[in-house]
Amino acid sequence: MSAGHVLVACDKFKGSLTADEVLAHIEQGLLRADPDREVRTVVVADGGDGTLAAAFSAGFDRVPVTVEGPTGEPVETAYAVKDGTAVVEMADACGLVRLPNRELAPLTASSRGAGQVLAAALEAGVQRIVFGVGGSASTDGGAGLLQALGARLLDAQGNEVAVGGGPLGQLARIDLDDLHPRLRDVQLTLASDVNNPLLGDQGAVAIFAPQKGADAAQQEQLEAALTTFSDLVTAAVGRDDTQRPGAGAAGGVGYAAMAALGADMRPGIELMLDLTGFDAMLPGATLVVTGEGSLDEQTLLGKAPAGVAAAARAQGIPVVAVCGRSLLTAQQAADSGIEQVYALTDLEPDPSVCMRDAGRLLTDLAERVGREHPRG
Template sequence: MMKIVIAIDSFKGCLSSSAIAEAAEKGIRNVMPECEVNKIPIADGGEGTVEALVAATNGSLITIPVHDPLMQPIQASYGITGDGQTAVIEMSAASGLALIPFRPGNVMHTTTYGTGEMIADAIHRGCRNFIIGVGGSATNDAGIGMMQALGYRFTDQTGKDIEKGGKYLSAIRQIDTQHQLPELPDCTFHIATDVTNPFYGTQGAARIFAPQKGASKEQVEELDKGMQHLADLISETFGKRIDNLPGTGAGGGMGGGCVAFLQAVISPGIDLIMDFLQFRETLQGADLVITGEGKMDEQTLFGKVPVGIARVATSQNIPVIALTGQIDEKAGGTLREAGISAIFPIHPAPISLVEAMQPDYAKRNICRTMEQIIRVVLMKRE
């Protein structure tokens, strides 16, 4: 009996990883009903990570009131895995750029406080392990707001709490941990990101990402100086240098803040998720792996799901086929070199993007495409 593993990233704005896997399984079973099919909801630490890990572990989605990047009240959701021990948080749910109007200079005042509120809520519910995706943030506060929500105090030269936002990083003179949540030392934190930028400097959080969040050249310089000041203060206070660690600039310095204050480990998102789901063990004995994402292009090579899946599968000599809504012709050859044997766009004819993004339409085409793939595979085996 043939064994096929399905691990496809969500088609953003169209279908979840789980929904795609179900449509693909239907196509497989229409041709080969006796096939062993293992569906693994998967993500790379970005959008869809909470949904994927909740589905993969039969976990639960928690929705709570928090504060958005400008401290306005909103509702945000995070996941708890089926065993009740691990919280899965996308910082964009509470601290994301899409949550606020885009205005020049906002990044000077945006805060990660809402992400800290989600962490605190999960701790109160008994979670002690955390997976945090740090993409899509509106912030450049190095996680200071998050830590304020977890009980830290950051005070200026007069002993007053600093205001929220990256603008005030340079004003911090003391880091007070006395009132942190008592459970924090018992927690472990894993940061998922494909960003390798350092905390500050020419490739740091402020210079590379703050302009995308509305910062002027002068504001970028101010933020970068604040990040350098904070790094020095962290060194003086905790005896650790975070300056040049890869990934500390992710999420507007959230990666570095988590390393400094939470002893977090930063990992490529897809590797972290695969390890958590024991993907390598699931692959054992598989004859074929089906992966993919909504659009496959040169960015797929940099920490995205299909290439991460292919790297592990090819190490076990298992062929990999990818499904996608759209492929960049320029990337096709490079993706094959990365271990993807073949890539199949699911659309049978030219169609508008609006029509292509219709869930039912996409499901039908995923199912149809999988049927054709399996027919070819069976011909090869005969």
């Protein structure tokens, strides 16, 4: 076996292959092209669904937790823990993937379940929490998150308001005095690729609520509700964080976490690459293979392949990407540090066949990568 290895660092192919399956098929294809080649693999994620999988793959332990899903139903989720650091994934607790029958609930979906996972990690005594906030189902400003951690959100009669973004319009008072006491002792970092503010034409409602099922009238209701909510939070904490970059992440969870919980924010892919030891696997690599199900303009805004490519390019290591389909031009890919893109649709133009036979096609595609990028 000669010096130099291929490092395969991929996210899932959503709807067809898990990240671990993607890595296995790529490794198989590369070894089919050259059985003596050294291949190393690492799961990567950007803070959305798949964040826990990346942490578990990197040697974190799984701690099961039962919480409320986005519309209140019990959900079996977990957090990952290693050396005093916990990784929490909002998507797995109360994200879009947890909606019963994938039925959107723009006014009533809540972030409460994510707060319950955070509370479990706090009570376990961790010193640092990495909170991946992609893939949320709610637009509640993080109100449910705060309630799960001890905040009281009251209407004019002194009753707790119902969960979800819509009912926040009835808020009259917020009491943050009983927030979980260990929040003062823990470093809380949000992993997100979203830099939007909470309010306005680039805010959580305008940009993301339509994807969560909100029509025009519901968007107007949610914007007014988040304005009421944030005015009361501002009064409680003495600081207006509504326009802070990232406040609009996860339907406003970014805002609540930064304004009320003292969280900071880092690009999700950078944070996850650190946690999974990606940089330590780069020395000696002669090629990095990255990818996800679809390469498109969203990829360029901080998704896993773009982060992997940037880190590898900084070390002078060539990068190619594999994917189900690519909507990027060759120039867009090159500008992001990816010198060549290999798509399943290069082998099979029918998208339904690509989804059905993704594993077989990905192995064949990886064999092509191996033959076109031989050792030394």
